[in-house]
């Protein structure tokens with residue numbers, strides 16, 4: 001057996017003492033961990049050292065590359081439409097939030113401008129929902145596609161939302177599971193390399209990151225979200241992917257729905273030229289960035305929502321994956337409406353509490369093998385900033401498991417804060433735009 005180039009203890013000690021890991025050390029660490037030579041407890045100690053000591057830009061870049069090299073790399077450079085016109089690719093990643101259904105209208109909207117969108121997505125865990133769980137509320141729709149099916153659909157329809165295969169950066173799966181049980185998920189170099197290794201391996205030409213800030217997000221403060229966004233856009237730039245990030249507010253849910261079928265329904269409203277203004281605003285802003293990254297500017301993005309072009313793409317995208325875009329969506333068996341406890345301005349509808357309520361009602365899962373309820377969730381009747389009267393409906397809770405209702409009602413009641421006009425919160429949705437430096 002060949003001798004190992006380094007010892008895990010040497011790598012851990014270097015980082016623990018604030019040193020910089022060399023390229024060789026990083027390549028060896030990721031490879032040796034994947035091979036099982038570095039034990040779980042040693043990787044846990046290294047993650048904790050990274051959490052406290054951080055990493056330089058060059059270290060994070062090398063770490064990300066080493067993770068990419070553990071798996072396959074997709075290549076869309078030969079992608080062309082049926083007439084042979086080559087297709088640029090562009091993608092979006094959100095760091096996760098409550099009611100974040102933006103991918104659903106966004107992918108067909110961008111594709112309606114002749115840019116291909118390979119949107120490889122995941123399922124939800126915890127209080128934030130998963131894009132695939134939402135789309136699986138549509139009867140017949142299929143998340144798992146082979147690489148051949150993915151390429152064929154991108155060429156003919158231009159938009160695909162499907163499950164990311166297990167072959168992209170497999171080291172991340174092992175590392176993420178370890179971080180999850182050792183309180184090291186929150187280390188910015190580790191979050192950034194985890195997200196970007198999968199996105200770079202996916203092979204998109206341009207990437208837009210929606211980095212959420214607030215109670216319902218990973219990053220609770222703007223300063224932390226900004227640091228994460230800057231780290232990720234620099235990683236994208238170092239890998240030759242045209243990357244920008246928007247910092248967006250996640251103190252309150254996006255739109256008026258948090259759940260699966262109800263979020264699909266709201267997305268279809270947006271594709272039909274309606275829907276809540278915050279969902280439309282963010283969809284249009286992200287689409288504009290994605291198109292600019294693919295070299296298309298000076299286009300009227302909103303017009304494609306209003307004139308049916310994005311809806312046509314949606315219908316083609318859903319049908320291509322076996323779904324029936326006209327099918328009736330599942331409806332929960334039980335509902336309960338929470339009323340305003342007082343009169344005044346609705347100052348807060350806390351995203352985390354609403355997300356937890358939707359999850360409790362059955363829209364999300366506690367363990368990755370759990371099933372989700374398509375019809376469960378929370379439908380909001382008002383948004384923060386609205387004037388409400390005592391007894392006016394604030395939110396309707398939906399579930400097939402009524403025994404969950406009481407806990408969810410408590411969470412929604414806790415989410416509500418009513419006060420006076422002078423305490424109105426900052427209602428901006430898009431807080432900043434971050435480019436590589």
Ligand code: URA
Nearest residue numbers: 185190191192194195
């Ligand atoms: N999402 C990821 O894919 N990885 C992280 O580390 C955090 C969020």
